[in-house]
Structures are given as C-alpha cells and as structure tokens.
Amino acid sequence: MTLMPFAWIRGLSGGLRPLRALVARGWLRESDVDAWLALLHPALRLSRVMARVTARQWVADDMLALTLRANGNWRGALPGQHVQLYLERNGVRLSRSYSLTALRPDGSLEIAIKRQVGGRVSPYLLEHLAVGELLELGPVYGELSWPEQAQGLLLLAAGSGITPLLGLLRTALAQGFSAPVSLLHYVREQGQRAFVAELQALQAQYANVQVRWSLSAAPADASQLQGRFCVEHLADITGLAQRSVLACGPAGFVAQVQQWWQGANQVGGLQYEAFTPPALQLDSQRREVRLGFARSHWVAPADNQRSLLEQAEAQGLTPAHGCRQGICASCTCTLLSGTVRDLRSGLLFSEPGQPIRLCVSAPHTDVEIDL
Ligand code: FES
Numbered sequence: 001m002t003l004m005p006f007a008w009i010r011g012l013s014g015g016l017r018p019l020r021a022l023v024a025r026g027w028l029r030e031s032d033v034d035a036w037l038a039l040l041h042p043a044l045r046l047s048r049v050m051a052r053v054t055a056r057q058w059v060a061d062d063m064l065a066l067t068l069r070a071n072g073n074w075r076g077a078l079p080g081q082h083v084q085l086y087l088e089r090n091g092v093r094l095s096r097s098y099s100l101t102a103l104r105p106d107g108s109l110e111i112a113i114k115r116q117v118g119g120r121v122s123p124y125l126l127e128h129l130a131v132g133e134l135l136e137l138g139p140v141y142g143e144l145s146w147p148e149q150a151q152g153l154l155l156l157a158a159g160s161g162i163t164p165l166l167g168l169l170r171t172a173l174a175q176g177f178s179a180p181v182s183l184l185h186y187v188r189e190q191g192q193r194a195f196v197a198e199l200q201a202l203q204a205q206y207a208n209v210q211v212r213w214s215l216s217a218a219p220a221d222a223s224q225l226q227g228r229f230c231v232e233h234l235a236d237i238t239g240l241a242q243r244s245v246l247a248c249g250p251a252g253f254v255a256q257v258q259q260w261w262q263g264a265n266q267v268g269g270l271q272y273e274a275f276t277p278p279a280l281q282l283d284s285q286r287r288e289v290r291l292g293f294a295r296s297h298w299v300a301p302a303d304n305q306r307s308l309l310e311q312a313e314a315q316g317l318t319p320a321h322g323c324r325q326g327i328c329a330s331c332t333c334t335l336l337s338g339t340v341r342d343l344r345s346g347l348l349f350s351e352p353g354q355p356i357r358l359c360v361s362a363p364h365t366d367v368e369i370d371l
Helices: 006-010 013-024 030-040 122-127 159-174 196-205 251-263 308-314
Strands: 049-060 063-070 082-089 092-103 109-114 134-141 153-158 181-187 209-215 244-249 270-274 288-293 298-303 332-337 340-342 355-357 361-363 367-369
Touching (some): 082 109, 153 251, 244 251, 251 270
Parallel strands (some): 153 181
Antiparallel strands (some): 049 063, 082 092, 340 361
16 A cells, blocks of 8 residues: 555655755665655655556567656656666566667656567566556666758667667657658568557658568568668668668677678768677686775675676675666776776776776776775
8 A cells, every 4th residue: 555646756856855865974774764765655765766667568579668657766868768677576686778769748758678588577577567566767878869960861770679769760750850761670570560550650640751671580571671681771762871870789780780881981970779788808818806895895706707797796786787788887886906807898907096887897806996
C-alpha cells in the first residue's frame, strides 16, 4: 500500500533538498532516508531515479517498447541518447542500457528492448515486467544528434540500431524538419522490422521521408532490399553525396558504413554509434597486482586482465557506472597511484590525480584509486 499517488511524488523532489543537504554533510545515510521515503511511495527516493511502467507494446517479434514515467529526480535526456536501466533479480542487481525512442511532451519516455536469447535481463523485461512496476534509471549518455542544417539525411540502422535513430527521426519530424530523409533498416527477417507500422505511416504522412528494409536471412519482397549493407543499396538515394549520414548497429555494420563513407567523397558528415563493446587491448602477459580502494580502506589481490570496474565489483564494491563501454563517463574515478592501461587504446597512464574510467581501465601495476 502506498500513502500517496505516483503523480504527487514527481513534484516532491524539490521538497527533499534539506534531506539531501544532511546526507551531503554525512549526518544521514542516503540508504536510510530512501528506506523512509519508500514507506510513503516505493518510487520516492532522495536522488535515485525510479520510473513506473505505464505501457507495454510489442513493436517487432523480438522487441518491446516500454513507456515509463519517472519520479522527480529525472533530469531529462536528448533524442538519440541511451539510458541505463537497473533491476534486481534474485538479490542480484543487473544493469543494461537501452535507447530512448521517444521523449514525450507529457514527460514520459519510451525505451525499446530487444530480446537477447539467453540474456538475464531482456527475457524478464519482455515476458514478466508488468504495467505499474518500477524500474531504476541511471545515467543518460550518447552523442548522436540530428544535424538541423543538413540538406538531407541518410539513416542507416542494423537490428536494434533503429532505436536511437527512431528517437531522433520522431523529434525532427515533429519539429518540422523538411529536407529529404532516407532510412535503411537492416534486419534478418520480416518480423524484426521494429516499429514497421509507424515507419510506414511516417512515410505516408511526410513526403520527405523514405523508409526501406533489407533482409539478410529471409527472402525480401519487391519493395525491399536483400542482404547486408552495400553501396548498391544506396543507388536510389537522390543527392546522396550531400546527405549527412547517421549509422547505428553492431560494430561490424558500423565499420562497413565507415569504410563506404571514407571512400565515397561524401560532403555531408558521418555520425555513428556501435552498440557492441570495443575490442579490449589486454596485456599479453598476465600479472598479479594489488588493488587499493582508498575511500573504502580496502586492498585486494587483482590482475591485469580485467577492468577495474569488474574487479571492484568482485570485491563487493558498487561503483557508479552506466554503459560499461567507456562512453558515458559515469564510472570516472581518480587514480591516486600506480599505472593503469586504457583497454581501448592500450595506452598507459600513471599521473596521480588522473581521471580514469573504471570500466575500460585495467591495473598495469599495483594501483590505488579513489573509491
Ligand atoms: S560505465 Fe560508462 S564510461 Fe564506464
């Protein structure tokens, strides 16, 4: 039973400021305050963003759109960004990031979740999460943006790469964008054409919008393309060289698009986002090291083969994090001593006071971090 309706708690965030000040001074613990607030309403928190599921809608055979309404701690996001989502299952806190497909004027937001077969999060969300349940949201991140001044756009999406591009497209059209927009969505089979009814409706409604699908694992019909991304698929696009390109999908797809763009003398720019993690450049020689967490007063044996985030979590610590790919910066922490390797570039950093991203840094020597 809750003592107040959900609509009220959205307006309560400002009223919690005195409690936040007491927590900041160390006079109260945030977890204690949150426990009291949860008695008034389970979505009421001092600073954490809790969101209630207000609608579920299947938008493809393997993709579900969830409409969420967040408490008053939600600070908003931009179209094309992603949000970290947390849930607890069997006592284990799990986290995944999902693209925002809509940011509605009424303050609600929509994310789309693709089923990952054998996954620990998406099958639960798709099959069991009910309207009215609560989820926790984390940091938002993502750099894709709609080039307002573009003479035309080419949107290239593979699989769930459609989701941030749809968020951008919906917003741009609602704001009156009128230059030509061509969207090519690469999927394996017909049932994976996410948001197909809406995209067809947008194409019918807006003369400047053209949408096509390409199927890689099933026969395409006469209006569709067949196979993976290739330059022949772009043959019908008018003014191609002038168009700005936005691409999103698995790393291999994005690499193909980059390769085409670099060789094509495109005048319009390229923005891209790959949603598979970058290959990690681990040290070829395994070493045991010592990992110190200064604020936690904890020193633990560690190795140079796993990220600092993984190793901190293995020690029972719960560092703030979001994407786990080095993008969102929410795991940034200060290096106090020792040398770390950036797992994306292989470069070594040993400057005390240096900010490091725990999810893409591994200890190279004994290391102490401000955690
Ligand atoms: S968790 Fe996003 S940068 Fe580390």
